Amino acid sequence: MSVSPADDGLWCRRFHPAPEAPHRLVCFPHAGGSASYYLPVAAALSPRVDVVAVQYPGRQDRRGEPLIDDIATLADRVHAALRGWDDRPLTFFGHSMGALVAFEVARRFERDGGGPVRLFASGRRAPSRYRDENVHQRGDDGIIAEVKAMSGTDDRLLGDEELIRMILPALRGDYKAVETYRCEPGATVACPITAIVGDSDPKTSLDEADDWRGHTTAGFDLHVLPGGHFYLNSRAADVMRILDEHFAAAPAAQAG
Template sequence: MCDTYDVRPRPVTSASGQELEPSSRDPEPPTQDVEPADRGRTSSVSVSPTDDGLWCRRFHPAPDAAHRLVCFPHAGGSASYYLPVSAALSPRADVVALQYPGRQDRRAEPLLDDIGTLADRVHEALRGWDDRPLTFFGHSMGALVAFEVARRFELEGGGPTRLFVSGRRAPSRHRDDNVHLRDDDGIIAEVKSMSGTDDRLLGDEELLRMILPALRGDYRAVETYRCPPNSTVACPVSALVGDSDPKTTVEEAGDWERHTTGAFDLTVLPGGHFYLNDRAADVLKLLGDHIASQSAPQSA
């Protein structure tokens, strides 16, 4: 996976080290979360990612793929976080990464600080993308948004073949979190506690002015979210969690089973809230195996 938080405009690099140019429609380069390991990567070959409108981004379009994976970013995150997922799974799957308002090239747009409203907008944006089977993957806040979008699709008779929820406790499990009410220093302390971003970047006032509004709005959306009683989806749910995640215990992740009438499984991997940065291969294998099972011919 790419870095955790959006902090400044910079070129996006592919898994092979190629530098990806921003789309010509973007008024400025899309930002990418900065990771020390990515610095210094250059290439004489430039590739423009396919930008499908405002919400849906495809870095490696796979128009002939039989399956589509839709990726939902975490709080403060962006579509570019899923660039390595797109690189790894294309062309087996057509990977679509969502871009929420208020970050990167959508930084000038108003934030949507309510999960229900955000899910409504994403659901609307994804209409027309369900011309082939869908799988949803969401990490942290993205898990809640993916769950609510899946519910909306199912009310219309559609929905994903499977919902992967990562690093997020079940919708019915609440904590009295109020990070969104903290001052800027309090939000920065929360980010540091999850080891998601280089401390040197968090000490840069200009960068913080760019990231803090999105972080505060996203935390408000998550912390004020309350799912309707007995909310479920019919599709199978796969929950993933790090064994030392301070935001989600294994038990809290296991309670996702209460929110599906389909099959359920739980995968516990070593690591904290952003376990998937270090365990990307495990996550990609789970996704790849599911996509392969959906694409394989069904026996009579």
């Protein structure tokens, strides 16, 4: 697996490298999630799009590393790791917590004079929309109940005590990062934003998703798909269609 000069191979995963692709998609996982969640996306888009999935510390092969329970710090680290991956137009896709991380990483790229050509914010209310939540302060059973309610983790996994112990620290740290995040007032990106939300998502109302339009100085569109917080598990074909339409119209890297 090749890595960029700025990445040590820990942060950026390419499951189906497409070095000649004219586009690159960077995928940011949800709370408790890992880079491998986006393996089917990489398989579906290769070789037309080079897909890079971000691996946060504290999970899978990075389980022994300290967790990062602060969105700003996590965005700083991801931004540093992604330097060198911008040799072709970047598109960001983040689900749930990943949407916030993607937004903050995009802001950091823009400060350097670059940035993605579009940001897809999936299953997450706009950064300026705050809810008073405290899942990270609950006991283990409370966190497990929350994850089950979101249908983001296979119930068979949640019935395995050893696996629960493995994922709970990452879940708690990620929930803390999300629940303590406060968006800088008036924060925007210069790229267009596409928000995607499930029509029955208990974590993001349609109004909260629509408010992403206030965080871009470019275009905005909203897609509402059937389903809850993890609508994309059952509506993968719809998500891929939206991405395909974007890449068909997006600026491409020049050959040679």
